[in-house]
Amino acid sequence: MLELRGIHTFYGAAHILHDVSLEVRPGEVVALLGRNGAGKTTTMKSVMGLAEARRGEILYEGRPIRGLAAFAIARLGIGYVPEERRIFKQLTVMENLEVGRREPLEGARVWELDELFTLFPNLAERRENLGGHLSGGEQQMLTIARTLMGAPKTVLLDEPSEGVAPVIVEQMAHTIEALKAQGLAVLLSEQNVRFAERVSDRACIIESGRIQFDGAMAELAARPEVREQYLAL
């Protein structure tokens, strides 16, 4: 579905990602684990065309997408849920969803408004509220719902459990399970290892912009020394 082959990403002159490779298959949740500043967000931004991957290949459904504009990448069916949520604060919940709405691609799972409101009941009550007036948890729900309005086939979820209440973390877990059940490919960036273990099939560990481990979740569980070295705080 989505495959990164040896990408090198730069911010201006700063070399951030070094030879990063990973793959996400349909119906699979891959956790991208690592500490703050390890390169998780940059990896996601590289996929979306928001950070400049100068070398390497990014393949989506077999076609190269490196160098495409963000909107063109999104239109191929990649949904991006940024870490900072980036809700449109001056727009209502409904308007935020409208911005995310796209004509579905062939074979894409379409999410009706009712479904999204069932998935995120809090949003249903606040549909006419401004994005800026929502709580952090509600904003997190809105940013995912907004992305699902575009009927993506692949979702990049950047730290959905960060800074939200345990109830919301629970809800995020359910959401990810729902996406997986619908056959979507999910790349999940996380610092919360326990959360990632619960929802992911595979794990990639990134440290200083380099992939250090790539394997099944169970494999990672069996290697406490890897967790200790790259993920312990």
Next chain:
Amino acid sequence: MTLDLGFLLGQFLAALASASALFLVASGLSIIFGVTRIVNFAHGSFYMLGAYLGYTITEALPTGVLGFWGGTLVAALAVGVIGAAIEIVVLRRIYRSPELFQLVATFAIVLIIQDATLYVWGPVERLGPRAPGLDGAVQILGEYVPEYDLALIAIGPVVLGLIWLVFHRTRWGVLVRAATEDREMVGALGVNQSWLFTTVFFLGSALAGLGGALQVPRESVSLLMDLNIIAEVFVVVVIGGMGSVLGAYVAALLIALFNAFGILILPEISLAVPFIVMAVVLIARPWGLFGRPESGEHQQALSEEPLRPLGLARRAAILAGVAGLAGLAFLGGRYGVVLATDIVIVSLFAASLHFMMGLGGMASFGHAAYFGISAYAAAFLATYAGLSMLPAMLLAPVAAMLAAAFFGWFCVRSTGVYLAMLTLAAAQIVWSVVFQASEITGGDDGILGVWPDKWAKSREVYFLLTLAIGAMALVTLQRIAHAPFGYVLRAARDNRLRAEAVGVDTRNHQWAAFVVSGVFAGIAGVLFVFAKGSIFPDELAIPRSFDALLMVLLGGVQSVFGPLLGAASFTYVRDEISRLEYWRFIFGILIILVVILAPDGIAGGLQRLWRWIAARAGFRRVTPDKAEGA
């Protein structure tokens, strides 16, 4: 003067009518800025085109209500199409350029539209038709109020309402509002920005065109309309908050009312009133009445290459430049000396602006103020106090320093475009004071007879003096850039929060940089006044400030040589072509070519050209990227 109620009401209604006209133009500018972040100086030109097209189309159509209003609408739409075309042909190519670089392109468009309009309509002012059915006046409390003004008063809120509907009831409007907040995220959700930008340009330009066409029955259509309105329109947009349409309306009302009543209360500085209002608003609300702080978190700062002390090659280049100037001065005849002297002065002026822009990250739209204040101070010292040249040259920059310290204190409280607008306000206030205080400054007639001392009277000697002082000043600026102060300044520019987190008082450093920059502009100013023997208010007006801005941006903000290259080529080329009939058009095209071919400025472009040649020739140097990546 007795103030009766009828008179006040008349003033009030006239102000409301002006506010509507101002609002139409300003709303378009605000929408364009909100989505594209382009500071569009060509917006006044769209307004002027609207007036000319409105005039021609309504003349061509049969007279009558339908002809007039239909013609006005067609003119607005035509300007919208022109705006969209300019976006597609020029601006789309440079969205990835450094911030404010697009501004250079829009300024080139101002020049091109100026000459295109001159070519099509000629230099004679045009008087358009009155609006049919609205050509009379009604008597209110004894005052005659033009019916057309009443119609305009209604048109403003109607257009505001229509824009509101479009922005809240259509998908396109929702996307525009979303993009005003975070256009990158809108793109990441699959919205094609190019399409959004083009349509936004269409709407914004059409609104400016409508404003212009509606002005036809009120004033004669002339080639001065573009620059006459642009400063005030920017004031309105900034006061309202860039990107806010409602803000533009409220601010247009505010400015129109202050203009109408300010002239009664403070006739001496009436020209400065809008700028004083803007300064007061920005100091109280740094992002305007309805604006919101620019969300810096999503703007990936272009991490600039670190400044390095000059290497051998660059030192050689400097020597070659100096030799070239001396050659021009001594082999180019009388004309060559004058041009070479001008180039040195202008280079220093541009370098002083570059100091605050490139190192300090503060763009100034009003740098001519410090150039001009110092020049005027020198003229006062020479004529009124009878000082000879050198003491006057030494003392005058102190005036620039004091002015920069005063205005800079306010300006550094803001950032980005708002800071730039405050500098513009400061410069306009200075300009209008100088212009209107004619007892002391000579007003429009300026101060004449400010000549160098006898020993420096010959053009060649004065050139050498200018070169010596200019070179010393440039070296000093370089020294400051590489002193700890310069490092701190760049740290504050690149990341204000982090700089503050390590204990740097960024605001004070920026203030100091502002003052340093003002002093060096002042040194250029004194060199200028003795070179010309006279000083006029034009030297501290907006065009002079913009010249400097263009030189720095065209030359390349990220390069030490940028401003010098920019100043030299700008001055030389303009000098060469300004004898041609449509030189503005040619100059505009040249600027756009530079902007598109060298998005990093002339210096950056030359550097890339050099690397390309070097790579071809086979002696490629190892770039950091290659060295590390393998």
